[in-house]
Amino acid sequence: MTRLSDIMETQDRLLFSKLFHKHRQVEVTLNRSVLAWKETEKSRKRSSGISNRAETAHIHALQVCEIVAVHTKDDDQDNKETRRSRAEAKQTSRLHPHAFTVSYIRRTRQHQWCCSEVIFHSANQALSEQWIKVINEQLALLTHRPKSLLVYINPYGGKRRGKRIYEQKVAPLFGRACISTDVIVTERANHARDHLKTEANLDKYDGVVCVGGDGMFSEILHGLISRTQTDNGVDPNQPDAELVPCSVHIGIIPAGSTDCICFATVGTNDPVTSALHIIVGDSQPMDVCSVHHNDSFLRYSVSLLGYGFYGDVLKDSERKRWMGPARYDLSGVKTFLSHNYYEGSISFLPAENNMGDPRDKLQCRSGCSVCQHKPSSKDTQWEMSEEKEMSDKVGGWRTIRGKFIAINAASMSCACPRSPKGLSPSAHLADGTTDLILVRKCSRLDFLTHLLRHTNKEDQFDHSFVEVHRVRRFNFQPQQNEMHSLEDLTETPKKTGFRPICSAQTNYNYQDSHSSWNCDGEILPHAAIRVSVQPQLIRLFARGIEEQQQSLLEDPCTLWALEPNTHYSVD
Numbered sequence: 001m002t003r004l005s006d007i008m009e010t011q012d013r014l015l016f017s018k019l020f021h022k023h024r025q026v027e028v029t030l031n032r033s034v035l036a037w038k039e040t041e042k043s044r045k046r047s048s049g050i051s052n053r054a055e056t057a058h059i060h061a062l063q064v065c066e067i068v069a070v071h072t073k074d075d076d077q078d079n080k081e082t083r084r085s086r087a088e089a090k091q092t093s094r095l096h097p098h099a100f101t102v103s104y105i106r107r108t109r110q111h112q113w114c115c116s117e118v119i120f121h122s123a124n125q126a127l128s129e130q131w132i133k134v135i136n137e138q139l140a141l142l143t144h145r146p147k148s149l150l151v152y153i154n155p156y157g158g159k160r161r162g163k164r165i166y167e168q169k170v171a172p173l174f175g176r177a178c179i180s181t182d183v184i185v186t187e188r189a190n191h192a193r194d195h196l197k198t199e200a201n202l203d204k205y206d207g208v209v210c211v212g213g214d215g216m217f218s219e220i221l222h223g224l225i226s227r228t229q230t231d232n233g234v235d236p237n238q239p240d241a242e243l244v245p246c247s248v249h250i251g252i253i254p255a256g257s258t259d260c261i262c263f264a265t266v267g268t269n270d271p272v273t274s275a276l277h278i279i280v281g282d283s284q285p286m287d288v289c290s291v292h293h294n295d296s297f298l299r300y301s302v303s304l305l306g307y308g309f310y311g312d313v314l315k316d317s318e319r320k321r322w323m324g325p326a327r328y329d330l331s332g333v334k335t336f337l338s339h340n341y342y343e344g345s346i347s348f349l350p351a352e353n354n355m356g357d358p359r360d361k362l363q364c365r366s367g368c369s370v371c372q373h374k375p376s377s378k379d380t381q382w383e384m385s386e387e388k389e390m391s392d393k394v395g396g397w398r399t400i401r402g403k404f405i406a407i408n409a410a411s412m413s414c415a416c417p418r419s420p421k422g423l424s425p426s427a428h429l430a431d432g433t434t435d436l437i438l439v440r441k442c443s444r445l446d447f448l449t450h451l452l453r454h455t456n457k458e459d460q461f462d463h464s465f466v467e468v469h470r471v472r473r474f475n476f477q478p479q480q481n482e483m484h485s486l487e488d489l490t491e492t493p494k495k496t497g498f499r500p501i502c503s504a505q506t507n508y509n510y511q512d513s514h515s516s517w518n519c520d521g522e523i524l525p526h527a528a529i530r531v532s533v534q535p536q537l538i539r540l541f542a543r544g545i546e547e548q549q550q551s552l553l554e555d556p557c558t559l560w561a562l563e564p565n566t567h568y569s570v571d
Ligand SMILES: CCCCCCCCCCCCC/C=C/[C@@H](O)[C@H](COP(=O)(O)O)NC(=O)CCCCC
Pocket: 213, 214, 215, 216, 256, 257, 258, 259, 260, 303, 304, 310, 313, 314, 328, 329, 332, 414, 416, 418, 419, 422, 423, 451, 452, 454, 455, 518, 519, 520, 521, 522
């Protein structure tokens, strides 16, 4: 563990100088991992006006991996400084005219990051240039940082602010970090998907950036996965095909309605935070579910596959797109009041016991140990042999038949501003499993209590009518129409609430008896599906949700007070 007090002294210094910062003389040190500075004793004495007294020295430190860029100071920054302290700034600029700016990541609140700046002045131009050169050399060693990105903007997602968000908040940061971009503003649905599938020259880019919501992300996901499988000769129609992971990272700039994939992988829906995760080249692997109907491929999903409640909400909300994100609230209330349930049979292959449990309260966080667990060959053989048997009684597969208000498969927590802990708070981003949540037919009041628990601290699984399983695969088969007796027809499905009572009894049809699957915000054309989790098929420019660190919130430059004979550690 590095001791902060040693940083100023150590042998592995790359550069050490006396420079000026905020009109005070500072000793600045750079080593391979940290840029640190503290006020010189002479300057401390002068500014405190008390001689011969040991004042507390403060060391300010930035991790090199969190430096966005270093530049010669520009006039704009001069103006900002001038406003703050005109006289002092003028004097510093006159005496030490050669300045450089280090832009770095500062944590604010709730997992939010911003880009801050620290300016160092010197009287010596060559010295200032040397600092810029050496810091840049260190940044160049961070080879996982992207240099070239392909950006797709959905101008109609969310509140239709995607283009403005990108131009005003993101592009300037990419420019500062010297990242080159090709930007495509989409002209129709599936424009981005089709471009990625067939046209885009992916060799040119280190990553693809999606400016939009979960639906737009889904387009990028499909384009990239499909392109990768084509390039590697894999047929995605085969439900058991082992898919080839995509080599290109995906960045998400949230500009949609739910933005659950961004929220669950970063902890906030903030375009600047996401842009900074892209700039530093963070990497978060993610599971992808492949969904098939019989032996043909339907879609991929990374967040929610929801039948019943969430399928009905989505279907209803599509007609209200003009309302923007509020459409989900209105459709949510309407669907809740309809209180439909659907019959069907769900069979699933549970994950091994060492994969945790959806109710274990172990949340997936940055560097999650559960997600780093690779299935052993024994686990894999077990799974393969079980899979072949495909039986209810033997082989680990379980089958549950019943009447369900909702069937949800959450491959990640699905946290979003509407539900900050998500549909399955302990689901993992990259463990190769999905949490299958079955909400059986229950009273309206019970279902409301269950829904409300998504928004507070209570356990939404702690109901007799809810069960949850961590699974690797599942199949769903809706109740077949022809299997109903006449009596069943009047019974299935229950359409209470605002429909004419006779419609459920006399106009029984497929639409009424079946819900639709909401697959990351897209409606699937079939109710009978086979789902298989493909572990870590894609990588995002993200790092998972960070545990909050109080010390990092207190000072722009991660400030430590250095007490005599006390050591402070850099985490
Ligand atoms: C009475 C209070 C009820 C509160 C219940 C809140 C539960 C919310 C859980 C939401 C999970 C969302 C999972 C993500 C789904 C998205 O993929 C999908 C499309 O997003 P986008 O492309 O950005 O529009 N969004 C939805 O399906 C919306 C579900 C909203 C349900 C109220």
